Amino acid sequence: MSQSTPKLRPERSEVLMSRIREACLLMGIRQKDLADSLQLKPSQMNLYFQGKVEMRTDRLLPLLAILGIDIERQIEEKIKELGGESFSPLGNENKVLARIGRLDEYKRQSLLRIIHILGSK
Template sequence: MNRESFKSPSRGDEFMARVREACSLMGIRQKDLADSLDIQPSQMNLYFQGKVEMRSDRLLMLLGILGVDVEGMLEERIKELGGSALKAPGTESRMLATIGRLDEYKKQSILRIVNVLGSK
């Protein structure tokens, strides 16, 4: 046997296994999920097999399809933390400086996440 056969599942693999289970319980077929995400079923299969990681914008869409309120959970977490991470002096400037150094694809991904979290 090779080393790969002893490889433990990654956190992403475990997450996608839970997504598959939720889809199964909800009666959502892989093809229907792929259609909803505007991707090929073969691409969805690669995600489900853990061979390819899903982009954050697709992941947010997928969780929305499954009825997971990511925005609500994030708001709850921020409330639990007292919002301190967002209120720390200079935090906004440091975040903007970091974003400014990212490539265009990553900037667009962050903007999509901000738009999703900011929309109500």
Template sequence: MSQTTTDLRLERSEILMSRVREVCLLMGIRQKDLAQSLQLKPSQMNLYFNGKVEMRVERLLPLLEILGVDVERQLEEKIKELGGELRSFQETENKVLAKIGRLDDYKRQSLLRIIHILGSK
């Protein structure tokens, strides 16, 4: 990843956490209480809040849920707005697996290696 891409990601992360801090302030949620709800040390939450460390998705989604932000619903609304169809994860997964099953062995193994690499990050 280029330095510029990394800088942009960190800048967006700082903006997001600034908004999270503002929502917490408006809701009367203390950083310490939020850390406890997410099973984090207050010092770790402070690093996130001050933009020192980028919060990963597996922590960010529960944090947004606590604040009442339903990311899944917003994505569904965006899909509808764009004229797309809502599909269940299972339906999508079944279609992908069916397509993988039709690939020749070499392509299937290559794809599975890519999935394995992406899943390990």
């Protein structure tokens, strides 16, 4: 039996997109401009806003970043609040990567994993 990623209940997804739509309106961000920023067609953005299609995480996180909502930081703060350790995969590693030069994404992720493993010991 394969495990699948749990999805938001449709009503939760609709509420989330409704709140995002409200934030965009309050900030004066047009749906078309938001779609352009996320490299989506305006019609696709409209489907998300209407709740007809659930937005994937790889699109939702950049959208939240445009709105100034840093989910990763909020999760980090919650972990610290609960007494967990802080983890920053993009701390000093970026300086090292800059010195190494341009790497493709696979090599970059591999190197970050190695740095993280070595740093955690």
